[in-house]
Amino acid sequence: MGDCHFLEGNLRAKERVEYTKKLLNEIGLGEGRLEMFHIGASDAPLFAEAVEIMTNRAKELGPNPLKCGAEKAEAA
Amino acid sequence: MARSFEEALTSGKFLIATSLDTPKGMDLEDLARLIKELKDVVDALGVSDNPHAMMCMSPWAVCRLALEQGVEPIMHVACRDRNRLALQSDLLAAASIGIKNILCVSGDHVKFGDHIDAKPVHDIDSVHLLTVAKALAEGKDMAGNPLKGSPALFLGATANPEADPLEPQLIKVDKKIKAGASFLVTHPVFNIENLKRFMNHVKQSKVKVIAGIRLLVPEEASKYKDGSYPGLLVPDDLIEEIKGADTGKCMKLAGDLIKEIKSANLCDGIHITAPGHEEKIPDIMKAGGL
Amino acid sequence: MIVAKRKPFNEIKELISGSKKILILGCGTCVAVCLAGGEKEVAILASQLKMALGLVNEDVEIDELTIERQCDREFIEEISTKVNVDDYDLILSTACGAGVQLLSDVFDHKVVVPALNTTFIGVAEGPGMWTERCRSCSDCVLADTGGICPVTICAKGLVNGPCGGTRHGKCEIDPEKDCAWTLIYNRLKKLGRLNRMEQALPPKRYSVQQYPAKIVHEAYRRRYE
Numbered sequence: 001m002g003d004c005h006f007l008e009g010n011l012r013a014k015e016r017v018e019y020t021k022k023l024l025n026e027i028g029l030g031e032g033r034l035e036m037f038h039i040g041a042s043d044a045p046l047f048a049e050a051v052e053i054m055t056n057r058a059k060e061l062g063p064n065p066l067k068c069g070a071e072k073a074e075a076a
Numbered sequence: 077m078a079r080s081f082e083e084a085l086t087s088g089k090f091l092i093a094t095s096l097d098t099p100k101g102m103d104l105e106d107l108a109r110l111i112k113e114l115k116d117v118v119d120a121l122g123v124s125d126n127p128h129a130m131m132c133m134s135p136w137a138v139c140r141l142a143l144e145q146g147v148e149p150i151m152h153v154a155c156r157d158r159n160r161l162a163l164q165s166d167l168l169a170a171a172s173i174g175i176k177n178i179l180c181v182s183g184d185h186v187k188f189g190d191h192i193d194a195k196p197v198h199d200i201d202s203v204h205l206l207t208v209a210k211a212l213a214e215g216k217d218m219a220g221n222p223l224k225g226s227p228a229l230f231l232g233a234t235a236n237p238e239a240d241p242l243e244p245q246l247i248k249v250d251k252k253i254k255a256g257a258s259f260l261v262t263h264p265v266f267n268i269e270n271l272k273r274f275m276n277h278v279k280q281s282k283v284k285v286i287a288g289i290r291l292l293v294p295e296e297a298s299k300y301k302d303g304s305y306p307g308l309l310v311p312d313d314l315i316e317e318i319k320g321a322d323t324g325k326c327m328k329l330a331g332d333l334i335k336e337i338k339s340a341n342l343c344d345g346i347h348i349t350a351p352g353h354e355e356k357i358p359d360i361m362k363a364g365g366l
Numbered sequence: 367m368i369v370a371k372r373k374p375f376n377e378i379k380e381l382i383s384g385s386k387k388i389l390i391l392g393c394g395t396c397v398a399v400c401l402a403g404g405e406k407e408v409a410i411l412a413s414q415l416k417m418a419l420g421l422v423n424e425d426v427e428i429d430e431l432t433i434e435r436q437c438d439r440e441f442i443e444e445i446s447t448k449v450n451v452d453d454y455d456l457i458l459s460t461a462c463g464a465g466v467q468l469l470s471d472v473f474d475h476k477v478v479v480p481a482l483n484t485t486f487i488g489v490a491e492g493p494g495m496w497t498e499r500c501r502s503c504s505d506c507v508l509a510d511t512g513g514i515c516p517v518t519i520c521a522k523g524l525v526n527g528p529c530g531g532t533r534h535g536k537c538e539i540d541p542e543k544d545c546a547w548t549l550i551y552n553r554l555k556k557l558g559r560l561n562r563m564e565q566a567l568p569p570k571r572y573s574v575q576q577y578p579a580k581i582v583h584e585a586y587r588r589r590y591e
Contacts, residue, residue: 023410023414026375026376026414026418027375027414027417027418027421028417028418028421029417029421065421066417066420066421156522160569182522182524182529182530183522184531184538185521185522185531185538185539187521187539188539196521196522196523198522198523198524199569199570199572200569200570201522201524201525201526201569202526202529203526203527203566204526204566204568204569207566218569234530235530236530236531236532239528239530239532240532240533240534240535241532241535241548241551243551244527244528244532244547244548244550244551244563245527245528245530245532247527247551247560247563247564248526248527248528248547250564251526251527251564251566254566255566263530303533303538303541306529306530306531306538306539307529307530307531307538309533
């Protein structure tokens with residue numbers, strides 16, 4: 001951690017992601033749709049793992065409830 | 077009635093004082109019993125003013141109880157809860173019922189108390205309060221208006237010899253003495269060297285110094301460490317020692333310090349506090365060879 | 367500058383409930399610098415509200431606008447060149463309390479509600495951190511206290527030295543906070559001005575603090591007579 005091409009840029013990003021999660025929680029959407037992973041540029045397996053995690057989580061959480069509403073409205 | 081506090085203090089006798097907290101509510105029975113037990117062993121009885129910023133009965137009521145029982149009270153007056161009007165009117169009221177000895181204090185911050193949303197007043201500070209009380213005694217209020225009859229007051233202030241850093245504390249003590257403090261009641265002292273340093277500074281003045289002695293108890297050890305008691309600066313090694321100490325040991329530690337202070341002839345008396353354990357005060361005195 | 371903090375989100379939702387068309391009005395001065403109510407914070411708040419209201423199927427239209435300053439009529443007048451205020455049921459202002467009030471004065475037929483809690487007059491210590499430095503007491507003592515304000519920094523506002531609670535140079539109420547009088551002592555010592563601390567400062571003169579305070583510059587008196 002902190003071992004970033006932009007010096008401590010990844011640490012700053014982490015703080016901001018945490019903050020954004022708080023904003024999402026306030027909205028009522030929950031923080032689950034946002035995640036930050038620290039992955040080295042050459043670390044393909046870790047990248048694949050992160051994609052897997054997020055794909056599964058997206059399936060678990062279901063469609064974006066805000067968009068769902070819009071689709072329902074269009075269908076009606 | 078015994079000699080007045082002022083007479084006792086100026087007589088050169090090694091003075092013994094203690095302080096009691098007023099009740100939260102109307103029950104004065106326990107306090108009356110305690111005053112009865114203490115009145116013949118101490119020279120003066122301090123009565124705290126919303127101690128720790130906990131709402132309790134006003135001290136003047138308990139001071140009157142002390143007077144009735146024949147022991148001279150020292151009423152604590154905290155700048156935290158009243159503005160300059162209320163402070164002055166309370167001083168006049170206290171004097172009217174025979175309360176003469178006033179200990180002027182800033183007051184622990186409201187954060188420590190049971191009304192944390194209260195406004196900390198601090199309209200004037202303890203140095204100002206001394207100046208104001210002295211002016212009242214001389215027949216003038218803070219605005220310079222003449223009084224019809226002036227109160228007889230014997231004024232005291234607090235200081236902390238254990239404060240770190242000590243120097244700013246000493247500068248303030250000098251201001252308190254200059255403003256009219258005739259006696260100082262120190263915060264609890266634990267390190268005799270700190271008290272010596274403090275005494276070296278104040279002994280140039282005529283102020284009488286009553287050193288604070290606090291009974292430390294193991295069940296409060298963690299609170300000594302984390303700063304739960306403002307102004308109580310217990311050295312780490314002493315906290316460790318207290319942790320495993322039984323009642324006898326706790327009393328001995330307080331007693332040894334009393335002996336040390338008395339034999340070194342460091343100051344004019346001691347002020348023993350044992351919140352929640354006031355009934356042990358006579359035994360602490362015994363442990364201190366008094 | 368004035369430092370403020372956004373109100374809790376649920377409180378803001380409560381404040382705007384029942385309105386169908388809202389203008390979130392930002393302020394580009396102090397509260398923009400302290401990341402509480404500038405253009406960017408207005409955008410974030412608008413998005414949050416749109417999404418939160420969308421989740422409960424509430425149809426509320428939310429527009430955004432940020433002006434230079436809400437504490438100055440000159441800038442408030444610009445609002446009408448950009449939007450029609452009468453289109454909105456409610457204005458949610460992200461200015462400090464002063465800005466919200468002037469906005470309410472100018473648009474006194476509109477409901478104006480605050481999105482921030484105004485907290486203190488302070489300085490930026492570094493990116494994202496501000497500390498309080500002034501209580502605007504109208505009776506400045508900084509010359510005697512080495513440029514460190516005891517009225518603001520001391521938890522009890524003591525003007526004549528520390529209380530007995532100084533703990534290793536920290537305040538009795540918070541070990542993270544410096545004892546104002548330790549700072550003042552060290553500063554005065556460094557400046558060779560400890561004699562300033564040795565003199566007792568008089569009690570604060572609250573009579574010089576008018577509530578609400580008002581200043582008319584001498585050269586502008588005629589206009590306000």
